[in-house]
Amino acid sequence: MYAVVALGAALALALWAVFSTAGASARQVRDNLSRGFSAEIAAVGGSTRPTLGTLHRLTTPKGVARLDRLHALAGRPAAWPLSRLLAAKPLLAGVGLLLGVLLLAGNASGRMLALVIVVTAVAYFVPDLLLYSRGIERQRAIGLELPDTLDQMLIAVEAGLGFESAMSRAGENGKGPLAEELQRTLGDMRVGVPRKDAYLAMEERTNVPDLRNFTRAVVQADAYGISISSVLRTQAAEMRMKRRQRAEEQAMKIPVKIVVPLMLLILPVLLLMIMGPVVLNAMEQF
Template structure:
């Protein structure tokens, strides 16, 4: 009985500590100086395109979360944030604090479950709840990154057509990139703006293009970046490379559409077997079965 009361008190303490930490995680902001620096760096572009580095700044709670989170986990979270477009409302500090708070809440809920109904099953459930709470930020960021990657994949062929037209009209490659970024909206435009900013602050063009492919994780965009870098290295006409890449991307888009169309019959089979065919059997064979039961009874 004493052990049960102790577990309940520990779980209640974890929940009591986690609730104010969760409130802080949703309301805290980076330092005033850092906010001003970010506003200066990102002046003239949308807030969702802001660049947030992996350095952690803040008060004692952020320092505590930083000390309890492994370095590899922080780097992985920073990578996921980069692929998710670095949402302005969720800087790296807030994600790390939220991860700590969710884990504490999961552990507290697990202790409560184990205390109310002791047993191996509840112990496993407590561990599972803590694990799910620990992995929730990564899952959300990964899902956001996948959605963003899909949007970039859909926007890429049309943007490539605009880029080809701009270069063939006489603009330089970087000027054409800036033109496409201004005339379009969405994650691809934000990534192009960031790449141009990297070039403007002195980053080598090939490195900036390679970082673009690394951030987006889109195969077609990575293939395009490699073709552009090889064209600049070997002195090949950029307009010819763009025309070839644009044609290939249109062909790949049509192939992806045909592939999805071919997958529809396979995906329809399972709902058809599980939900539609049983209802048809009941409607068609139900009266006959009822008559047979009445006749033999």
């Protein structure tokens, strides 16, 4: 019993070491932007959490690559850098194992042992699941924002602005993940990244089919000298049509989704209301 308590205290302390500095990365980014990143600052930042570097080695290289991909699709939240997520995975698994051991101590059986294994595995993959969910929401938001953003860029281009200036205007005036991606792409180009590579990097970070088609159309227009306004007009019209088709498809699925709750919740009540008096009258007569 004392060993379980000691293990729980150690895991709680380790979790506090990881989760208590959720805002440290954002503060460090702001400090680096204002003062300039230096080797001394990096050394201090790396030495304050030596435990994180030890814990993240427990994840396989394939697991690190998969988590890094999910982290990129989720927009790389500043409060949760990859190192902290890698450290949280074994800690959460340890918490799940501790809870499983406590349950197993009260009821030792094969079924309970299987439950302990499942709880530990689920706890280990909690960061992956959270990043996956956030990435899906982010991709959906980008897909919804894209047609309106292209309309804004088309208006700016037809008013005489260049394509990058129109993209900068859309990124500054817009809100959400798409505006952030546009600003990041422009920032990459300002620091010397080739235009094509910057667009392809944005495509890789978002993994949205409509945005992928748009970036490839822009790359081809830039390579072959096609008018960018015609590309924007065509892409905006096509994406509006796709958005309308997706809305119609979702509307057509509603009757099918209603069938199950109708049969399980509403239909039994209706049958009870209709057949109840009949059954009561029959019972009184017989």
